[in-house]
Amino acid sequence: MAKFEALLEDEDNIFGGTPKSKYWDFNSQVSKDLAEDEFDKIVEKIAVMEVMLAEHYDINSLDKMIKSYAVQNMSEVEDMKKSVYMELAGSLLERLND
Known part of the structure; x- marks a missing residue:
């Protein structure tokens, strides 16, 4: 299961937003060079x-296979997307302190 599953149980209350919104919040706060590097x-x-x-x-045929897999495994894919957004947001946040 995704690394950040416990944080995603109530996605509307995670640090004041969803994993996706938090990533973009952090992304808008970093320098252009850092955002491009990430x-x-x-x-x-x-x-x-x-x-x-x-x-x-x-x-x-990879794109077709990927889209088909996403449709067939929508719940798992959405959970993983949330986890990836949290991981990416964490990377941005960590680099803000560098």
Whole structure:
């Protein structure tokens, strides 16, 4: 299960908002360079995952497979998205103190 499951039980009260809204709150408070660096890390992670998937599946059908999986596993995907937003928000918050 997602790393931050306990924090997500009542998503309307997490630090005054949802994981998604908290990420964007923090993102708007950091410098442009820091925000771009963190975004680049996200893009790199996606690229790595796509390369890994391409080792096992046809690269041209990955988007269709991903969308199909998301529809079939909507609840799990939403929980993971919340966890990822919390992780990303934590990364921004941590770097604010650097």
